[in-house]
Amino acid sequence: xxxxTDAACAPDADVHEQYDDATQQREAAxxxxxxxxxxxxxxxxVLFASYTILRILYPQGFAAASRHTDMLLGTIETAxxxxxxxxxxxxxxxxxxxxxxxAAWLLxxxxxxxxxxxxxxxxxxxxxxxxxxIPAIDFMQPGPHxxxxxxxxxxxxxxxxxxxxxxxxxxxxxxxxxxxxxRGAYGAHRYTYPELTALYWHLVDIVWVFVYPLLxxxxxxx
Amino acid sequence: MSTIEGSFWSHDYGxxxxxxxxxxxxxxxxxxxxITFYFFxxxxxxxxxxxxxxxxxxxxxxxxxxxxxxxxHGVVMVWFFLIPSIPTTLGNFLLPLMIGAxxxxxxxxxxxxxxxYMLGGLFAVAALLAGGVxxxxxxYTPFSTMFxxxxxxxxxxGVFVTGFxxxxxxxxxxxxxxxxxMPRLTWFRLPLFVWCMYAVSLVMVLATPVLAMTLALIAxxxxxxxxxxxxxxxxxxxxxxxxFWFYSHPAVYIMILPAMGxxxxxxxxxxxxxxxxxxxxxxSILAITVIGFMVWGHHxxxxxxxxxxxxxxxILSFVVAVPSxxxxxxxxxxxxxxxxxxxxxxxxALGFIGLFMLGGLTGLMLAAPALDIxxxxxxxxxxxxxxxxxxxxxxxxxxxxxxxxxxxxxxLYSEGWARAAAILMFFGFNLTFFPxxxxxYEGMPRRYHAxxxxxxxxxxxSSAGASILALAYLLPVAYLLWSLRAGRxxxxxxxxxxxxxxxxxxxxxxENFLSAPTVGEAYAYDEAAP
Numbered sequence: 001x002x003x004x005t006d007a008a009c010a011p012d013a014d015v016h017e018q019y020d021d022a023t024q025q026r027e028a029a030x031x032x033x034x035x036x037x038x039x040x041x042x043x044x045x046v047l048f049a050s051y052t053i054l055r056i057l058y059p060q061g062f063a064a065a066s067r068h069t070d071m072l073l074g075t076i077e078t079a080x081x082x083x084x085x086x087x088x089x090x091x092x093x094x095x096x097x098x099x100x101x102x103a104a105w106l107l108x109x110x111x112x113x114x115x116x117x118x119x120x121x122x123x124x125x126x127x128x129x130x131x132x133x134i135p136a137i138d139f140m141q142p143g144p145h146x147x148x149x150x151x152x153x154x155x156x157x158x159x160x161x162x163x164x165x166x167x168x169x170x171x172x173x174x175x176x177x178x179x180x181x182x183r184g185a186y187g188a189h190r191y192t193y194p195e196l197t198a199l200y201w202h203l204v205d206i207v208w209v210f211v212y213p214l215l216x217x218x219x220x221x222x
Numbered sequence: 223m224s225t226i227e228g229s230f231w232s233h234d235y236g237x238x239x240x241x242x243x244x245x246x247x248x249x250x251x252x253x254x255x256x257i258t259f260y261f262f263x264x265x266x267x268x269x270x271x272x273x274x275x276x277x278x279x280x281x282x283x284x285x286x287x288x289x290x291x292x293x294x295h296g297v298v299m300v301w302f303f304l305i306p307s308i309p310t311t312l313g314n315f316l317l318p319l320m321i322g323a324x325x326x327x328x329x330x331x332x333x334x335x336x337x338x339y340m341l342g343g344l345f346a347v348a349a350l351l352a353g354g355v356x357x358x359x360x361x362y363t364p365f366s367t368m369f370x371x372x373x374x375x376x377x378x379x380g381v382f383v384t385g386f387x388x389x390x391x392x393x394x395x396x397x398x399x400x401x402x403x404m405p406r407l408t409w410f411r412l413p414l415f416v417w418c419m420y421a422v423s424l425v426m427v428l429a430t431p432v433l434a435m436t437l438a439l440i441a442x443x444x445x446x447x448x449x450x451x452x453x454x455x456x457x458x459x460x461x462x463x464x465x466f467w468f469y470s471h472p473a474v475y476i477m478i479l480p481a482m483g484x485x486x487x488x489x490x491x492x493x494x495x496x497x498x499x500x501x502x503x504x505x506s507i508l509a510i511t512v513i514g515f516m517v518w519g520h521h522x523x524x525x526x527x528x529x530x531x532x533x534x535x536x537i538l539s540f541v542v543a544v545p546s547x548x549x550x551x552x553x554x555x556x557x558x559x560x561x562x563x564x565x566x567x568x569x570x571a572l573g574f575i576g577l578f579m580l581g582g583l584t585g586l587m588l589a590a591p592a593l594d595i596x597x598x599x600x601x602x603x604x605x606x607x608x609x610x611x612x613x614x615x616x617x618x619x620x621x622x623x624x625x626x627x628x629x630x631x632x633x634l635y636s637e638g639w640a641r642a643a644a645i646l647m648f649f650g651f652n653l654t655f656f657p658x659x660x661x662x663y664e665g666m667p668r669r670y671h672a673x674x675x676x677x678x679x680x681x682x683x684s685s686a687g688a689s690i691l692a693l694a695y696l697l698p699v700a701y702l703l704w705s706l707r708a709g710r711x712x713x714x715x716x717x718x719x720x721x722x723x724x725x726x727x728x729x730x731x732x733e734n735f736l737s738a739p740t741v742g743e744a745y746a747y748d749e750a751a752p
Contacts, residue, residue, distance in 0.1 A: 016329075017325070018325035018327065019402075032397045037428055039431045042432050045432065046431075049461075050465075054457070135446065135448065136448065150449060154448040154455075156440065158450075
């Protein structure tokens with residue numbers, strides 16, 4: 001759909017007073033979301049930078065530590081998040097085709113997958129608790145790399161914790177969106193908000209695409 | 223009060239209307255109130271510091287309370303005054319007017335930013351009331367995470383929350399400038415103030431999240447002994463410094479770029495000339511923004527970073543001075559053969575150029591490791607950044623307040639008093655901080671509550687200057703408030719200035735422009751007024 005037809009058929013009542021037309025409003029909202037996402041990247045960037053530096057300082061300790069993570073659960077979580085991202089992309093398409101019922105189901109499925117990601121992470125945390133791997137609460141690992149393993153798990157909890165917080169926010173926002181889509185609040189002429197929500201969810205997904213290999217895979221076989 | 227009728231001031235009276243407003247002009251006023259409050263709060267801490275340093279024994283404050291005083295001064299002045307000062311007050315008020323827009327792109331987000339700013343400030347004040355913090359504004363680890371027994375959490379939370387206010391303001395401004403410019407108002411017709419707001423927004427959006435996460439790690443490390451910055455666990459305290467300065471050096475440009483924008487508006491107006499080298503001014507703003515992200519390591523020459531890193535950071539710090547110097551040359555070139563008049567805003571702007579230049583040149587000295595190593599943590603550094611932050615940013619902020627006061631309030635202040643305050647401020651400032659260059663050069667370390675007796679003369683001079691400076695800061699509060707009651711009506715364009723903001727009424731109506739303004743080249747002082 002071109003910008004011109006977009007503006008021509010958008011209802012004027014939805015345009016806030018600071019904008020000339022719906023196209024301008026849509027462009028502003030989209031740019032705003034992208035700028036906000038760049039902020040998010042730098043937010044996580046601190047953790048990735050810390051990880052890189054500590055990994056360079058303690059390569060063997062970090063390799064030993066990553067063997068304590070649960071690769072099977074981590075892999076399933078990755079698959080779940082990637083699937084949810086494709087579902088929300090389909091949901092946005094359905095909204096633009098005025099298929100509200102389909103879109104609402106797709107969004108509900110996205111939120112459910114997000115929730116199951118959190119539940120699986122909970123299981124992982126519990127398993128690590130039983131294996132004395134949680135710094136500050138119950139950490140006990142014998143061997144020469146004890147400190148490095150503790151540092152690895154400090155980072156592990158910071159990274160997965162802040163990421164899970166983003167997932168949780170996404171689940172809430174997407175669930176609320178599913179209800180509104182079901183009630184017909186969005187459609188072929190009004191899809192900016194669903195699209196921006198999807199952008200946010202893709203960012204959460206992409207962050208995980210980097211987290212998963214760094215924490216679960218690198219040097220594991222070494 | 224006749225000029226107020228029909229303006230944004232009288233649109234809807236009442237506290238509730240103000241606290242729920244989405245009008246960028248009212249939000250600017252709300253910010254101005256908060257920022258003025260924090261300026262004087264931070265100033266009170268500075269007063270304690272200077273009073274204490276009159277005597278070599280530092281009899282007024284104990285060592286511990288002195289630490290808390292300079293920490294509070296630094297935290298409040300950096301995060302609750304300097305960083306938000308120009309962008310959130312003048313920027314909020316003027317940005318939509320300068321681009322002919324009705325408001326910023328996200329007015330509700332704009333109001334939310336103000337609430338975040340005030341909430342963050344409350345945490346800082348709560349920390350003060352609960353007994354203060356002694357880490358210094360830089361929160362260096364492991365002191366801040368393991369040893370300090372003061373209210374580090376409260377301050378860290380306050381700065382974290384205020385950081386999000388910065389980020390959201392940045393997002394708002396970037397989108398506003400991209401999407402809400404009037405037709406025909408192309409990028410290279412924008413006033414340099416708008417360019418500076420754009421650049422500063424980029425820095426806010428890209429640097430502040432790094433600070434936010436770093437502060438979150440500090441809080442978590444205090445809470446749960448995470449160990450990322452803790453050498454006992456094999457963590458790296460230097461990593462904290464890298465992350466902190468990755469934000470805090472660009473933050474210096476958050477403070478100075480808006481000041482450069484203000485000065486670039488004032489000077490052409492009182493010289494009646496186009497700004498010299500407009501495009502080079504734009505390119506140098508962008509160059510400062512980009513290179514400013516790559517110089518943070520010059521804060522860490524003595525912290526144990528690699529010699530090669532220091533070498534690179536030193537070279538880049540010299541490089542970032544080039545675009546700043548271009549700006550200084552272009553301002554002075556604008557003055558040449560101009561029809562200069564010395565109204566109060568112009569006095570502030572000229573003061574800015576001189577003081578910023580002195581601050582900038584001593585910054586070059588500190589960018590050279592050979593000089594920086596003996597000068598680290600001496601008063602030379604204190605004098606250097608106060609010349610840039612106070613001599614530069616605060617002078618420009620006040621210059622901007624005076625320049626746009628008639629636009630914001632519709633009233634003229636007393637020109638005589640305003641000039642007197644500007645001149646007093648310039649001399650008070652130099653008397654306060656120039657002796658500190660000499661003290662630092664002679665080896666007096668910063669952040670001590672007592673000092674060797676032979677430093678006393680210069681310290682007394684500095685404290686005397688500070689009392690003059692305090693008076694000079696209080697004067698504008700008095701005559702500006704007085705102008706609200708008794709000032710003459712300003713008219714729409716008392717300075718015969720050329721920006722779009724001067725084409726609407728003073729004060730502007732709620733919808734900013736009753737008829738569309740005429741767009742032309744920026745700074746068209748050699749053409750007839752539209």
